Amino acid sequence: MVYAVVRAGGRQEKVEVGTVVTMDRIAADENGNVTLTPVLLVDGDKITSDAKSLAKVTVTAEVLNDLRGPKIIIQKYKNKTGYKKRQGHRQELTRVKITGIK
Structure with missing residues (x-):
């Protein structure tokens, strides 16, 4: 089971692929996608919280509305x-759906 804790507009949210999250208003790119900053990554038994390792991790989301x-x-x-x-x-809020944790 892979999940991440991301920074979402002054708060932190636990997200998995397919999770729908409501957060403070965030601007999307021209395709309607957003990249979120991870604070913690859990991949099975492996927990990553080091800033250098988290710089390689990307959490992408699609803006729903x-x-x-x-x-x-x-x-x-x-x-x-x-x-x-x-x-x-x-x-003002934005509802996003998490599409990938890489």
Whole structure:
């Protein structure tokens, strides 16, 4: 069983070939492919975490679609002063499918 832990927009995700992952927005090349940076590689009983060895490893993914996360409401309020502030945020996300770990 081969899997890798990749850096995915401020977080780390455990991925295998065929896994669909939602991560922060990432730009794809003209073919719709992305190369992700591995942090750890597990190939059966062999575990690779050395930076020099991981430089040879490539994790490729295909961008399925771009989407936006759920709406988050930020509210600020100060008592007795009439100060109220309301703000919303939606994170921009990308859904990718892992196509290869080499």
